Amino acid sequence: MATGRRSRIESLSNPLVKRMRLLREKRHRRAEGLFLAEGLRIATEAREAGVLPQWLFLANEGAGHPLAQTLVEATLAGGGEVIDTAPAILSKLSGKDNAQTIVGIYAEPKTALADLDRSAAPIWLVAERLRDPGNLGTMLRTGDAVGAGGLILLDESTDPYAVEAVRASMGAIFTQRLVQARWEEFLPWLRSGPGQLVATWLGDDTRDYQAVRYAAPTFILIGNESQGMPEAYAAAADVRVKMPMMGKADSLNAAVAAAVMAYEVLNQRRPS
Amino acid sequence: MATGRRSRIESLSNPLVKRMRLLREKRHRRAEGLFLAEGLRIATEAREAGVLPQWLFLANEGAGHPLAQTLVEATLAGGGEVIDTAPAILSKLSGKDNAQTIVGIYAEPKTALADLDRSAAPIWLVAERLRDPGNLGTMLRTGDAVGAGGLILLDESTDPYAVEAVRASMGAIFTQRLVQARWEEFLPWLRSGPGQLVATWLGDDTRDYQAVRYAAPTFILIGNESQGMPEAYAAAADVRVKMPMMGKADSLNAAVAAAVMAYEVLNQRRPS
Known part of the structure; x- marks a missing residue:
């Protein structure tokens, strides 16, 4: 040695x-x-x-x-x-x-989509054009907590290896797989094997996030902090869901939305 | 005029x-x-x-x-x-x-505990020695989303009127009530009326957060980002709960924990 x-x-x-x-x-x-x-x-x-x-x-x-x-x-x-x-x-x-x-x-580990064993975990987080390193690190930390396999960053996201992201991950940067890919690579890869793509979506044709039975592996797709995701991405998902919004705002913080979704998926699968 | x-x-x-x-x-x-x-x-x-x-x-x-x-x-x-x-x-x-x-x-609005109408909302968020203005603003935003009445900041918290906190709140700084108080003031005020105090707690004597039936108004207490809350605060709560943690980490980001808890409380009360 x-x-x-x-x-x-x-x-x-x-x-x-x-x-x-x-x-x-x-x-x-x-x-x-x-x-x-x-x-x-x-x-x-x-x-x-x-x-x-x-x-x-x-x-x-x-x-x-x-x-x-x-x-x-x-x-x-x-x-x-x-x-x-x-x-x-x-x-x-x-x-x-x-x-x-x-x-x-x-x-820095270099992980490609082809390196991922999607069946190794029941949940994967997918974020599109994530801008805030704190949100990124928080998503990794949440991923660890819910037993996710990792985080897939689509298109141009903030750098996951920035010190603020690493800090917010609280160590999950080392336990979660991290892949950066373009949507044009991601979608064919996803469709080449099992996986349910669930988009959190503010537009039409959505279902309440608790009304859907999630299938493993579940890929939870979260859009950009200020603009959400492109309509085409939501349309390509297997299901579009939304959380109830009781107040004036129409959306949650991206890392919060990922966590609320991921805990719902986890909760559906654990013994009550 | x-x-x-x-x-x-x-x-x-x-x-x-x-x-x-x-x-x-x-x-x-x-x-x-x-x-x-x-x-x-x-x-x-x-x-x-x-x-x-x-x-x-x-x-x-x-x-x-x-x-x-x-x-x-x-x-x-x-x-x-x-x-x-x-x-x-x-x-x-x-x-x-x-x-x-x-x-x-x-x-800056000046709101005291005595000004709050606790029955005006079914959920109130309570954060103890919150350090991060982004977390604070995100909690306000989540509070708005779940129909909470406001955020009570205990002891020495970061300033809710910092530009980063206001920005992260996405406007909820104007719709959520905001009170700064010491624990020694908060607990007697809480006990002077209806209210269930629920502490997210990493220590002993906790229940799974989905195993508890929450009573309105529910006060969700979240501890300091790095140290959690003092044991005496958790002990004074009506119930101590934890979210399942499937990975290496033992805790969630404070704003994420508040959101996962708040959505559970909300979900228990909405028609399925």
Whole structure:
């Protein structure tokens, strides 16, 4: 097994610090194939899911937490580099004033639709042109909670590896599969196997979301935050559903809509 | 009826622009008793709820939208000031690059627990030490959707009148009642009338959230994003519930938890 090394960095102008700090920008994440995750909790979730960082930055030796020690050992055993450093450097990496005591740098997984085993999970979330990284991370977190297999991002969505998305996922970025695809690829893939496509839709021809019996695997399609999804996408779905709206507004937050739908699908299948 | 006036501001250094721009900071909002809401959609929701701005800033005459004209007339009739200005000034006010064509400045309502008519709605959301303005605004939006009466913020929460919270509320800041109170005030008030307090709780002595029959008015209590609520708060609730968690995580995003709970309460009461 490859064994990594342990080193110390004290300078904000260290070249690796400068390089890793650029990972806050999407184009650098793409160029490097790397992303940044903060915090012992998320890094531990990653480790438990079998994902180890290529670089692990620790301030104050991870505040001496036993899980930090486990993480250090696993990172070294996995061939990664452990770097002891100062809190100010972690703040610089994460862009947060109150930085965590741990920052991990991970390889971005590249998952294609063809890599997904759709039968591995009863629920899949699908989001179309998602704009808000907080919503994206929250959807991953909800996906984990409902036992979904992953999140499929259609068309031009916000970057799932942005630090805000990773943070909002609370570690689910490491446990949920994540695929980026165009609708023109997604629909043929979906129709090449079992799967019910359910669109949350504000237009006509909708059914109450509790009046539908969902079939596994259920693909829950959520549209763009401000515009919803194109009519053609809704029309291609097996069923269009809506949640009751008792007030003035006509829609829910995208991550909330995904969660309310996903819990309904889950609830229909669990023993009452 | 008081009639307002219409004026024009072209300079970024105009004293009113400088003063209104400071409303992005909480201490200035408190000192002025004012807050800022962007966009024709939210301002129209406010108008329909009977709330008019004290100042209405328009760039490009609100892009000529008929609803903007209605808003201008209502603002003037309500004694407010309508200010025609440039897009750059709206950007400066809202702190966003792509500013809306309308920014309204509104008086912060001061609502106390004693002002609430708890029987006016079957659901009330209660959040304890909420930290994230996006979560807060999303809870207001969800509250509107489920027919809740409002949101009660316990202890030290993030400011509901921050521009991010107002934006996330999608106008529900004007339709939901909003009360800030300490737990020590809230609990005696709650017990002075009808009301079932339901805590979403990760500890012991919980029931599945679908196994409980909820009684109106139902007060759904959601704890702090990272720490949850103090044990004493959960213990004082009439029932502690949890949602099924099928994955690695042990909790949902706070706004998601509020929504999943609120839809369950709503669903139990609507005809199937």
